[in-house]
Amino acid sequence: MSHDACILCVDDEIGILHSLKRLLRKEIYRVLTASSGQEALTILESEHVHVIISDERMPDMTGTELFSVILKKWPDIIRIILTGYADVDTISDAINKGHIYKFILKPWNDQNLRLEIRQALDQYALTRTNRKLQQTILEQNQILKNSNANLERAVRERTRELKLQNHALELSRTVLEALPLPVLGISSEGVVAVANENAMAFFSDEPEFAPGAEAKRFLSPQIIQAIALAIQENAPRVIRPSPEKPAISVTPLRGRFLGAGAVLLFTPPIKNL
Known part of the structure; x- marks a missing residue:
């Protein structure tokens, strides 16, 4: 002492x-x-x-x-x-x-x-x-207890967010499938990312058509170019090849998916491209 x-x-x-x-x-x-x-x-x-x-x-x-x-x-x-x-x-x-x-x-x-x-x-x-x-041990135990409580709360909140996101995704998918028109989602790499049931029916003559396939194998060069320009300029475009063929609305993805791809909506008359 x-x-x-x-x-x-x-x-x-x-x-x-x-x-x-x-x-x-x-x-x-x-x-x-x-x-x-x-x-x-x-x-x-x-x-x-x-x-x-x-x-x-x-x-x-x-x-x-x-x-x-x-x-x-x-x-x-x-x-x-x-x-x-x-x-x-x-x-x-x-x-x-x-x-x-x-x-x-x-x-x-x-x-x-x-x-x-x-x-x-x-x-x-x-x-x-x-x-x-x-x-010190008591204080550290309390800190650890608080950290665990915060972690558990964060996990619960994140789980809730994921459930809401999954629910929103399921709802979006349901809405997409319920649309009476063919809808395609094309990525900026030119890959078919999404296709609703009407789109699958529209391309039923193409046995290899499915999400994950290259879009240029099933879409004309004019449409492929329009998709690229819409994504690059971040502006929607409409393609009207001829009165006998469907008009195609090309809408680029926005928000956090800006530049990631575009959505194609086929409007009547719908015939083979």
Whole structure:
């Protein structure tokens, strides 16, 4: 521990307090004294104490009673009982109520007491480190819990979006199939991407006609050129080859599909191209 470490000695005998101060005067930490349990509690309200050494038998409040209060309010402080009476009941009571760190008999051995105090300070540092580690773990667990909750929420939202998109796609496909006219979707690479039932019937004489086939195998060069120009200029075009042949409306795809292809709508009269 650094010189910021603080020791509080509590005893109703002033001579004992002076002896403890002399014993610890060469140490690197601060030493405070109190002549009663109540005075010790008052000091603890304003001082950051790491180790408290208290006599057990004091007039108004015993060391065990003092430690019982400290345990509830300042649980990290390391508690040492210093007494000249070593009866079993006193020791048991101090352990159960005050959760003491050490029980040291008077008269004490100076060297041993210094060592016990240093070890108590090390124990304080370890306790604080463990508490901070536990707090960090709790905070990280909470962060992880929140992240998992956010992830689950994002997955639910994405699943809902996909369901809506699938539903919209199914609806679009149903509408497309319900149209009474042939409709083709041609990609910018010149591939048949979509063909409704009327389009499939219209090209029924072409056994190889199907989505995925090259459009130029089934459409005239004039139509292929019109598709390319519509996509390039992003403007619809209408092809009227002759009164006997269907008029073909070429509409380029827009929005996020801009430049990806065009939709062809065949209008009556419908005859073989």
